[in-house]
Amino acid sequence: MADYPINRNRFVKLSRPILISNMAPSKSEKREQYLSWDDYFMASAFLAAKRSKDPASQVGACIVDSEHRIVGTGYNGFPRGCSDDDFPWSKTSANNLENKYMYVVHAEANAILNKNAADIRGSRLYVALFPCNECAKLIIQSGIKEVIYMSDKHATREHTIASKMLFDKCGVNYRQYEPNESRVVIDFNEIDWDKQNQMPPTPSKGV
Numbered sequence: 232m233a234d235y236p237i238n239r240n241r242f243v244k245l246s247r248p249i250l251i252s253n254m255a256p257s258k259s260e261k262r263e264q265y266l267s268w269d270d271y272f273m274a275s276a277f278l279a280a281k282r283s284k285d286p287a288s289q290v291g292a293c294i295v296d297s298e299h300r301i302v303g304t305g306y307n308g309f310p311r312g313c314s315d316d317d318f319p320w321s322k323t324s325a326n327n328l329e330n331k332y333m334y335v336v337h338a339e340a341n342a343i344l345n346k347n348a349a350d351i352r353g354s355r356l357y358v359a360l361f362p363c364n365e366c367a368k369l370i371i372q373s374g375i376k377e378v379i380y381m382s383d384k385h386a387t388r389e390h391t392i393a394s395k396m397l398f399d400k401c402g403v404n405y406r407q408y409e410p411n412e413s414r415v416v417i418d419f420n421e422i423d424w425d426k427q428n429q430m431p432p433t434p435s436k437g438v
């Protein structure tokens with residue numbers, strides 16, 4: 232059996248946050264501070280994760296085709312029709328039926344199930360956490376050819392090792408995402424900023 236080195240989650244160096252903005256230094260010059268494809272798709276995966284109601288771990292995934300089009304997103308949650316009021320988010324109960332693991336659909340699985348393209352063969356998947364072995368099987372079967380992940384914090388767990396064995400055998404490449412920016416900020420107010428000053432408004436009292 233191949234040796235799978237423990238790839239601990241790397242800490243991302245903190246740099247200035249990138250502010251997604253429509254504003255260019257001048258109306259005739261190209262904006263320089265635009266997102267790279269990797270930053271854009273990983274940020275999309277993280278945005279999807281914001282929908283998750285799991286109090287412990289919010290995971291998002293984003294599938295992208297060879298022409299840089301998003302063809303599916305998903306986050307971890309209970310199946311459609313299974314209310315968060317009826318199913319538990321607990322993870323430590325002695326009774327497995329009282330823990331979330333029995334019921335939650337993983338982010339990668341939801342992204343694949345939510346796909347808006349007939350065929351996602353040859354696509355790549357951006358995901359916050361290295362996929363578990365169950366998701367790895369779905370990834371392989373759907374023809375996804377590359378996995379870009381943010382965190383490998385469960386590298387020593389069997390399900391992660393199994394995922395890597397499956398990916399290696401089936402020719403699915405995987406690489407850890409290297410952010411160009413540590414933060415991507417979305418500010419809904421910027422659309423109303425004064426385009427002449429190109430500065431955010433001073434927050435009013437109490438904001």
Ligand SMILES: O=c1ccn([C@H]2C[C@H](O)[C@@H](COP(=O)(O)O)O2)c(=O)[nH]1
Pocket residue numbers: 285287288289290306307308322331335336337338339360361362363366
């Ligand atoms: O590949 C994966 C692995 C896990 N998830 C989801 C499933 C759960 O909602 C959480 C993990 O919960 P912990 O409290 O961190 O054990 O993440 C996933 O979406 N994809």
Ligand SMILES: [Zn+2]
Pocket residue numbers: 337338339362363364365366367
């Ligand atoms: Zn999974």
